[in-house]
Amino acid sequence: MKTRFAPSPTGYIHIGNVRSAIYPYLLARQENGTFILRIEDTDQARFVEGATELIEDTLNWLGLEWDEGPIVGGPAAPYFQSKRGEIYHKWGQKLIDTGHAYADPTDSETIQKYRDECNAKKIPYLYRNFRPENPPEWKPGIPLRFKADPKPRKWHDEVVGDLEAGPEVQDDIILIKADGMPTYNFAHIVDDAEMGVTHVMRGVEYLSSTPNYLALYEALNLEVPKLVSLPHILAPTGNKKLGKRDGAKSATEYRADGVLPEAMLNYLACLGWNDGTEQEIYTKDELIKNFSLEKIQNSGARYDETKLLWMNGQWIRRIADEQGISALYARTVSAPEITSRNTISNDKPTALHGNNDSFWPESAAPYDDEYKQKVLAIIYDRLKTLSDLKTMTTYFFENPTIDLEMITGNKFLKKFSEDELSDMLMLASRKLEKIPESDWNADNLQAALNELLEETGKKPAELFSVIRIALSFAPFSPALHLTMNVLGKNLTLSRLQSAATALEND
């Protein structure tokens, strides 16, 4: 079992592409096979500096390590098509020698003329009907064309099923371009053969080119690998394949937004594949174990970011619960490494991490790991992404701006006068003041709050709301006793008193 991911370094790699790396990876690992990364950089016009590194970063982040390819090398090196020119020329020459290819000096204007003629006559355009009669010798500057042998062809696709095509879709395709670079059509077949790839996985858009590939395999006297057509991932709206124009984000952007690789892998793997059970959350190992080609969906699957984010929340909690808060904490402060930075020149700027190495708010910088872990421990179960920390935890690191409207406008507190509210806060402050610093913990705080509830005769929604807002001035925060415990006695009391004073003087 040998599979490959063969992207083109033409810009950032969006999540639609990422899935076509995941499936071959899973398959290879499942069978203890080999997973190859091959860079298809034969189109010099579309090549983007730094794109290869971005692809490597993405695979590394997701934990899709490759056995052969850039950096690691391998028996079929090099793994950049642009560096394999001699190989394609050798195979091209072989095709000429066996009468399966010819040099084609026809210029593009003439070719366009042929095309126009056919369109005018409303007959299908096939270049093989215009083959030059006496092709010249093949030399640099002249493209090499396949000499098609059109005939009915049948094949089996592991996902789509049994397929067949007639001669009308087989043509003389370009094998090697005038610039000496091979086309995808030729290069991928040669490379897959040289590299021993057993399973070719790619999008369904290649289905209609398959008859031509079959003809090439035949002419090259090569065994046809297993063909696997992957359904498209559809954009959130419309019925088109997800693409950069739909604002498809790169994996890198999601990483910067605090999406965990586990969640990304999980979501993408399950978009268009299902093992038949009702399991939703899969670890990488579980995916490897359960993956199967037969269970890949036939139809396109719509990309749903909401579900990705839900899954990310599940993973955040799972990591915290199973590996501990410190393990999750490590994810919030680690600087994700990007080898290529600011080198991707696409129309849409790629959100790289820039100089930001942490998901915490700026004001958290002076605080030590221990304190931040405490904050994380009480807040993590409401995170959808790690970057939520930036907006959800600021009041743990800096005194919030007092906004009395948040208190007086609160639906539970509207009925109280500002003096009453102020008294409630002062009462709480005095009550809590009696707890010695050494006994300041969640249990004692909970007990004190309960007593306060009885003493004041207020409803929890009333008493706790005013205290909660006075401490955080945030739309929401963790349970009161936990928040106060992390904040500590001094900050808790001073914030209660500040708010009380502000209410009184208003």
Next chain:
RNA sequence: GGUCUCUUAGUAUAACGGUUAGUACAACGGGUUUUCAUCCCGUCAACGCGGGUUCGACUCCCGCAGAGAUCACCA
């Protein structure tokens, strides 16, 4: 236009001739001593259409419709 592919709730999917068509996300409602979230409970919601085969069809066959892909010296 030619050729090819696809079709279960808003979304992702389960079902391999017999089920009240299951699950998850979303939405909506409720519960867990405040809020937001988590967690739990509940509600809404689907087999594209038409023929056949069969005792019986989401499942098999045919047709139609809709959607998509492809017809490059791009991959």
